[in-house]
Amino acid sequence: MSSSTDWPLWEVFVRSRRGLSHTHAGSLHAPDAEMALRNARDLYTRRSEGVSLWVVPSTAITASSPDEKDSFFEPAGDKPYRHPTFYEIPEGVKHL
Amino acid sequence: MAAVTADQTTQGTAGTADDAEAERLAAFDAAVAADDRIEPRDWMPDAYRASLIRQMAQHAHSEIIGMQPEANWITRAPSLRRKAILMAKVQDEAGHGLYLYSAAETLGASREELLDKLHAGRQRYSSIFNYPTLTWADVGAIGWLVDGAAITNQVPLCRCSYGPYARAMVRVCKEESFHQRQGYELLLALSRGTPAQHEMAQDAVNRWWWPSLMMFGPPDDSSAHSAQSMAWKIKRHSNDELRRRFVDICVPQAEALGLTLPDPDIRWNEELGQHDYGAIDWTEFQEVLKGNGPCNEQRLTQRRTAHEEGAWVRDAAVAYAEKHAARPGSAGAAAQPVEATA
Amino acid sequence: MTAALALGDDALVLSHRLGEWAGHAPVLEEEVALANIALDLLGQARTLLSFVGDEDQLAYLREERAFRNVQLVEQPNGDFAHTIARQLYFSVYQHLLYEELAAGEGEFADLAAKAVKEVAYHRDHAEQWVLRLGDGTAESHERMQNALDALWRFTGELFEPVEGVDVDRHALRDRWLTAVSSVVERATLTLPTGPQSGAWTAGAGRQGLHTEPFGRMLAEMQHLHRSHPGASW
Numbered sequence: 001m002s003s004s005t006d007w008p009l010w011e012v013f014v015r016s017r018r019g020l021s022h023t024h025a026g027s028l029h030a031p032d033a034e035m036a037l038r039n040a041r042d043l044y045t046r047r048s049e050g051v052s053l054w055v056v057p058s059t060a061i062t063a064s065s066p067d068e069k070d071s072f073f074e075p076a077g078d079k080p081y082r083h084p085t086f087y088e089i090p091e092g093v094k095h096l
Numbered sequence: 097m098a099a100v101t102a103d104q105t106t107q108g109t110a111g112t113a114d115d116a117e118a119e120r121l122a123a124f125d126a127a128v129a130a131d132d133r134i135e136p137r138d139w140m141p142d143a144y145r146a147s148l149i150r151q152m153a154q155h156a157h158s159e160i161i162g163m164q165p166e167a168n169w170i171t172r173a174p175s176l177r178r179k180a181i182l183m184a185k186v187q188d189e190a191g192h193g194l195y196l197y198s199a200a201e202t203l204g205a206s207r208e209e210l211l212d213k214l215h216a217g218r219q220r221y222s223s224i225f226n227y228p229t230l231t232w233a234d235v236g237a238i239g240w241l242v243d244g245a246a247i248t249n250q251v252p253l254c255r256c257s258y259g260p261y262a263r264a265m266v267r268v269c270k271e272e273s274f275h276q277r278q279g280y281e282l283l284l285a286l287s288r289g290t291p292a293q294h295e296m297a298q299d300a301v302n303r304w305w306w307p308s309l310m311m312f313g314p315p316d317d318s319s320a321h322s323a324q325s326m327a328w329k330i331k332r333h334s335n336d337e338l339r340r341r342f343v344d345i346c347v348p349q350a351e352a353l354g355l356t357l358p359d360p361d362i363r364w365n366e367e368l369g370q371h372d373y374g375a376i377d378w379t380e381f382q383e384v385l386k387g388n389g390p391c392n393e394q395r396l397t398q399r400r401t402a403h404e405e406g407a408w409v410r411d412a413a414v415a416y417a418e419k420h421a422a423r424p425g426s427a428g429a430a431a432q433p434v435e436a437t438a
Numbered sequence: 439m440t441a442a443l444a445l446g447d448d449a450l451v452l453s454h455r456l457g458e459w460a461g462h463a464p465v466l467e468e469e470v471a472l473a474n475i476a477l478d479l480l481g482q483a484r485t486l487l488s489f490v491g492d493e494d495q496l497a498y499l500r501e502e503r504a505f506r507n508v509q510l511v512e513q514p515n516g517d518f519a520h521t522i523a524r525q526l527y528f529s530v531y532q533h534l535l536y537e538e539l540a541a542g543e544g545e546f547a548d549l550a551a552k553a554v555k556e557v558a559y560h561r562d563h564a565e566q567w568v569l570r571l572g573d574g575t576a577e578s579h580e581r582m583q584n585a586l587d588a589l590w591r592f593t594g595e596l597f598e599p600v601e602g603v604d605v606d607r608h609a610l611r612d613r614w615l616t617a618v619s620s621v622v623e624r625a626t627l628t629l630p631t632g633p634q635s636g637a638w639t640a641g642a643g644r645q646g647l648h649t650e651p652f653g654r655m656l657a658e659m660q661h662l663h664r665s666h667p668g669a670s671w
Contacts, residue, residue: 006206006207006208007410007413007414007465009198009201026195026198026263026264026267027198027201028194028198028467029207029465029466029467030467031410031413031414031416031417031570032413032416032417032420032421034566035413035467035566035570037436038471038562038563038566039467039470039471041436042467042470042471042474043191043194043467043470046187046191046470046474047271052435052436053435053436054435063137065137066135066137066138066139160466163460163461163469164461167460167461170457170458170460171454171457171458171655171658171659172658172659172661172662173662174498174662174663174666174669174671175494175498175663175671176450176480176483176484176487176493176494176497177484177671178671179457179480180477180480180481180484183457183460183473183476183477183480184473184477186460186461186473187460187469187470187473187474187477190463190466190469190470190473191470193466194466194467194470197466232662282671285670285671286671289666289669289670289671290666290668290669292666292669293666293669398461398462401462402461402462402463402464405462405464405517406463406464406465406468406518407464408575408577408578408581409464409465409468409518409571409578410464410465411574411575411577411578412570412571412574412575412577412578413570413574414574415574415575415578416569416570416573416574419573
């Protein structure tokens with residue numbers, strides 16, 4: 001007889017060292033959050049890749065849709081005044 | 097396995113739906129051509145999706161079936177150092193299976209479903225693992241030749257057009273770099289050891305050489321999936337191209353080992369700047385593929401048994417999680433990230 | 439060097455048993471977890487055995503009667519519940535023992551300080567699974583209870599005196615019992631009530647008296663090494 005219920009999927013985020021943010025490393029299956037953390041530790045940090053872990057149920061993630069890519073991300077493209085390089089400063093002026 | 101062809105995706109009904117479809121396909125093709133990565137939620141042709149799932153599943157299955165021939169020697173490893181190395185290697189293979197199943201899951205194929213297909217014999221794994229590990233030297237030969245062939249195959253996959261597959265492969269290749277070296281080192285110790293050890297090493301190389309060459313798949317002119325996979329950049333080099341590259345790499349390595357490759361026809365081809373090699377027995381390849389290899393039944397049975405005998409454990413964990421999910425603040429109820437800090 | 443042999447053999451033998459799971463675990467994630475534990479233990483064994491002599495000579499060329507591990511760790515894997523029961527009994531003992539050794543100034547203090555972190559994780563792994571199997575399904579509950587009962591008679595041996603291990607073994611046993619009881623209770627299981635040792639089991643492993651499955655285990659482990667006397671690998 002095979003298992004009737006598949007373990008849910010979790011997304012794993014690893015902080016590789018203090019001072020850096022958690023980065024998505026991959027996913028795994030676990031019956032609950034406690035086991036997910038432990039499985040993540042065994043799978044994604046066995047070569048000392050991390051000092052901290054997050055696990056999130058994959059179903060809890062809401063993602064932007066690739067179809068909305070244009071309306072979501074393109075409007076940011078024509079606003080160069082948000083970047084410091086947009087501004088001209090006379091030569092020799094310091095600490096700006 | 098049903099052959100999936102590209103034209104299945106371009107069939108559409110008439111009118112605007114057809115136009116929109118064509119537009120999406122054009123955008124997809126352009127992205128692939130520009131070496132852009134395709135990500136899980138992007139539109140992709142059905143056949144591309146099916147082909148990727150097939151390839152990633154087969155790859156993941158190969159990792160976990162591939163644990164067996166080597167695990168066969170963990171309990172007999174002749175030194176504690178070798179035992180630690182072998183355990184770590186077999187563990188990596190379980191890990192690599194996990195990465196690859198995860199990558200396949202981004203396309204909506206659950207691991208359970210893929211495992212069911214493997215257990216039912218409806219999806220394949222690399223035929224190489226249907227050969228037996230008869231002596232300790234086989235562990236070395238697998239590391240040197242089988243992992244060597246796998247790496248030659250896999251390194252280009254780090255640039256595969258599908259993002260999650262490429263990322264999984266980056267991790268796999270990074271971790272596998274020790275696998276081949278440990279195999280080579282193991283064989284070197286045997287080759288330079290007692291006459292009995294040397295003979296053991298040569299015998300293993302004799303048995304694993306040809307099956308390793310077959311790992312690159314059928315010759316280009318008879319490979320079912322090659323052309324389309326190359327166009328989609330799921331595959332980056334042809335079977336024969338990679339095979340020849342592998343022979344070129346192995347010839348000097350065998351020499352340094354003091355072992356002979358069991359092919360009298362290997363010789364340098366001045367014109368090509370590469371080695372020629374003897375004819376591969378594709379009948380054997382087809383037979384093993386069909387299930388008539390020395391260990392096909394054994395490997396699949398062990399996998400099925402482990403899965404079936406583990407069902408009560410997996411069920412217990414689910415039952416426990418459900419019971420405890422209702423309690424506030426308990427693990428099962430977690431809707432927010434759970435953190436562990438070392 | 440009785441102590442290093444005793445602790446080293448415990449780790450060596452348990453590591454070997456866990457290594458037998460490779461390719462047979464109930465779920466892939468557990469393949470990785472069990473291998474991690476086996477590798478930690480093997481590392482500890484190598485360090486401990488090297489206090490005594492050459493690690494490979496000690497592992498591969500001693501006869502069964504010269505091994506000083508407790509009988510608990512040599513017990514066959516059985517089903518996953520048996521493996522977990524063995525892990526619970528042993529890792530709680532090892533954790534408490536190593537904590538004490540790490541705090542002391544004996545020759546094992548450095549090793550214990552490193553190993554105690556590993557062992558804490560082994561203990562946690564065992565406890566998590568005892569909870570899930572005990573409080574999971576009716577089948578898993580029954581299997582877990584059977585396993586706890588079956589291995590109970592090998593637990594008394596953990597608290598027999600070992601020359602060179604300077605701990606208060608009565609206090610160790612009390613703390614072990616409290617810790618194990620607490621997990622067993624939370625897992626809705628019952629702490630076995632039978633004797634923790636028999637005429638045959640008490641302290642026997644530490645004196646080189648083992649159970650039948652151990653001879654087979656050693657035969658498998660040592661055969662290749664012994665077939666090539668003097669060879670290096």
